[in-house]
Structures are given as structure tokens and as C-alpha cells.
Amino acid sequence: MALEKLGKALNSALKKLARSSTVDEATIKEVVRDIQRALIQADVNVRLVLQLTKTIEKRALEEKAPAGASKKEHIIQIVYEELTKFLGKEARPLEIREKPTVLLTVGIQGSGKTTSVAKLARHLQKRGYKVGLVCSDTWRPGAYYQLKQLVEPFGIEVFGDPNEKDAVRLAREGVEYFKNKGVDVIIVDSAGRHKDESGLIEEMKQISEAIKPHEVILVIDGTIGQQAYNQALAFKEATPIGSIIVTKLDGSAKGGGALSAVAATGAPIKFIGVGERIDDLEPFDPKRFVSRLLGMGDIEGLLQKLEELQKEREFKEEDVEKFLKGKFNLKDMYAQLEAMGKMGPLKQILQMIPGLGYSLPEDAVKVGEEKLNRYRVIMDSMTEEELEHPEIINYSRIKRIARGSGTSVKEVRELLNQYNQMKKMFKGMDKRKLSKMAKKFNFGGLGI
Ligand SMILES: Nc1nc2c(ncn2[C@@H]2O[C@H](COP(=O)(O)OP(=O)(O)OP(=O)(O)O)[C@@H](O)[C@H]2O)c(=O)[nH]1
Structure with a gap:
């Protein structure tokens, strides 16, 4: 991770x-x-x-x-x-709007640029795009073979000429070549051997001028930590269509520094590199990333569900009146259960609640979920009258309900006991206490 x-x-x-x-x-x-x-x-x-x-x-x-x-x-x-x-708030996904979309990647030698180009090509291929790669690195002849070797197993073609000395010409010819082949995305990989950022940015400008890419992607080594700030800033100022891939975030002690430094420049981080394999590239979404980082499941989902839950929990004025007068019936309890059911498996909800997910024993969740299901099944076998006036449910009715729902007399009784307990608690409570209790009941009163 x-x-x-x-x-x-x-x-x-x-x-x-x-x-x-x-x-x-x-x-x-x-x-x-x-x-x-x-x-x-x-x-x-x-x-x-x-x-x-x-x-x-x-x-x-x-x-x-x-x-x-x-x-x-x-x-x-x-x-x-x-x-x-x-970390940038919103995800800024890479958009492929035109055919072909031309991307230019730049990055200092050792940043993981060539590997990232191969990963990106594979990422796009997996999403159904036909991708062509252009190697315009004239400094390091090995770059062409490295790229070829990385993507060949996936049938992705690489255009390049290790003997050519003119990077701009190579880039232009490569783009023409793939345009004629009808690919969806062309990724042009530029040389990484520059003595500093200014050399890198100069070459980027020249190639950009020649091939007019839709987007320029800077690859930054995540292990450099907060030093990434200056690189990202210089790049952001030089190109209005720039995005960033931060690599080597797996196992790097300084990755947090690199990510936050890049985000602080306002340049969009679109992908992160999380390993050496071709599939180790992830689209960067600050929300999902932070949820995972905090190790608390899908917090976004939690926030949404908490909101829904709260809506469901809000007892209407008339309900409160009804409960106060002791008119709470099985149907009301059923409605509460249904509201819970709509929100997906209980276990999932509980796991998404920070703090609770840690302490909840697996057994407790299982019992809660199973019990909820059983209650629902039992109530489905009751008549309208029984649901509205549970006090009429005598032993012979209990037997019938148990038979009809495929449960046992004991289980039907358990449900009725639960109901009676809830009813007793509602009776004679003041309004404020009641709504507090109602909130508790949605989680705590159902044997969870
Ligand atoms: N652990 C890890 N290693 C990576 C990641 N991305 C790249 N690398 C490794 O970093 C090293 C340098 O990667 P290259 O792709 O050759 O990068 P480069 O030197 O920028 O490429 P050029 O500048 O084109 O020569 C290689 O050993 C890669 O396997 C990553 O996300 N995680």
C-alpha cells in the first residue's frame, strides 16, 4: 500500500x-x-x-x-x-476526449518516467483505448528498448529510432505515424537526462510546440519528499495543461511529503505509482486515498450513509405523539427495520462507522444482521391486524406465524418480547428523552 x-x-x-x-x-x-x-x-x-x-x-x-x-x-x-x-480535494481524472488524444510525458532521469509511460499505456488499454507509444529519448538509446520490453507482452506498439538524434523530429514523426494508424491515445515519452529542471522544461516546450499535446504529464519521484514542490511549481508555471504522476509511493518514507508538496502548488496529481509492476499505477483521488490511508474503509460512503441514517432516524412529530400515548405497533417497528434494510448490509454500515469498526466483534455483527432478517421474515407472515395490534397475537397465532415464516415459536416470541420492551420504554417518556432513545434504538435496541 x-x-x-x-x-x-x-x-x-x-x-x-x-x-x-x-x-x-x-x-x-x-x-x-x-x-x-x-x-x-x-x-x-x-x-x-x-x-x-x-x-x-x-x-x-x-x-x-x-x-x-x-x-x-x-x-x-x-x-x-x-x-x-x-491533497487536492477533488479527483482530477485524465480525460480522453478527442481521437487521438496526444499526451507528452516529461520527468528527470530516475523519476520512473519510462515505467510510468508503460503503466499508463496499459491502464488506458485496459479501459478499451488503443494506445501508441513514441520514444523521443535521444539521449539514452536503451530507453526505446526498455519501453518496448515493458509493453510488448500487451501488444502495445512503440515508435522510435535509437539512432535518431533529433528529439523534436522523432516526436513529430511518431505522432504522425500513430495518427495514420487510428489509435485513440498517443503517449510521447521524452528524454529524462537533463541536468536540471530548466533543461527538462526547455525540451518540453520545444516538443510541445511541435506536437501540440492535449496534456503534458510530469513524472515526479515520490522519494524526494517535499523537494517535489519546486519541480512541480516550475512545471506548473511553464505549462497550462500539466498534470502530475507521483511515483514510488510504495515503501517510500517521504511520499507524504511529495504528495502534499505537489498538491500545494495546485498542480493536479492524476496518478500515483505504487510499485514496479506494470499494473502498479492508480488514478489519484484524494478522498479515496485518505480513506484508505486512515484505514477506515470507505469514509465517503460512511458520511453519506450517516446522513441517510439520520434522515431515517428522525421521528416525525406525529410518531412521537403516537409513541408517547403508547400506540407504537409492530408496523412501526417494521418500518424502522425496513429503513435499516434499505441502507445495505448492516455489517457494512457498522464497519464504516469510525471507531466502531475496530471494536465490534465479528459475532455481534453476524447476530445483528441475522436477527434483522429473521424479524423481517416473521413479520411478513403476520396479518395486517396482527401487525397493527400485536396484543392479539396469542399462542395459536404464534404457532401459525412460526410455521408460515419457517421459524420457531421461540423466535416469534423473541420478536414480540423485543416489541414489548420497546413499547414499555416509549411509554411515559418525555419527548426529549424519547427522541434520544429512538436514535439509540435504531442501533442498540435490536440486539446488535
Ligand atoms: N517501487 C517502485 N519503483 C518504481 C516505480 N516507478 C518506477 N520505479 C522504478 O524506478 C526505476 C527507474 O524507473 P524508469 O522508468 O527507468 O525511470 P526513468 O529513469 O525516469 O526513465 P528515463 O528517464 O526515461 O530513463 C526502475 O527501477 C523502476 O522499476 C514505483 O511506482 N514504485
């Missing part, structure tokens, strides 16, 4: 939060300090770290958790949101 070490450190900071019994100022400050330490160790620029953690701390201390979410959940949400913003 990319940035494994940073992920682990951030994850343990949040785990500590999830485990703490209270969430006060001292807890928040400790979490923030842990996050600071983790980021600085990943070579993220200290000034950026301080800015980021100050925002997290301020929000965590000042903002109130939205209804239905705990303070812990809210803090995790804040950390997630701020880290996402830190």
Missing part, C-alpha cells in the same frame, strides 16, 4: 481517539500532536503541517457534532476532510 507507514501512524492516532472514554480538549490536542508527528515523519513541510493541524484542532474544539453523530465520529470526519483538502 502507498504510504503505509504514514497510514499506520495516522490510524493509530485515530484509534487512540476511538478508544478514549471522553473527548475533551486534552484528548483533541493529543490526537492533533500525533497527526503532526506522523506527517512530519513523512517529510511533509513543517509549515504546512502546522497550518493543517491548527485547522483540525480549531474545528474539533469549536464545531458541534451534527445530530446523530458522536464527537469522536465528528473529529474523524474533520481529520478526513482536512487531509483530503490538503
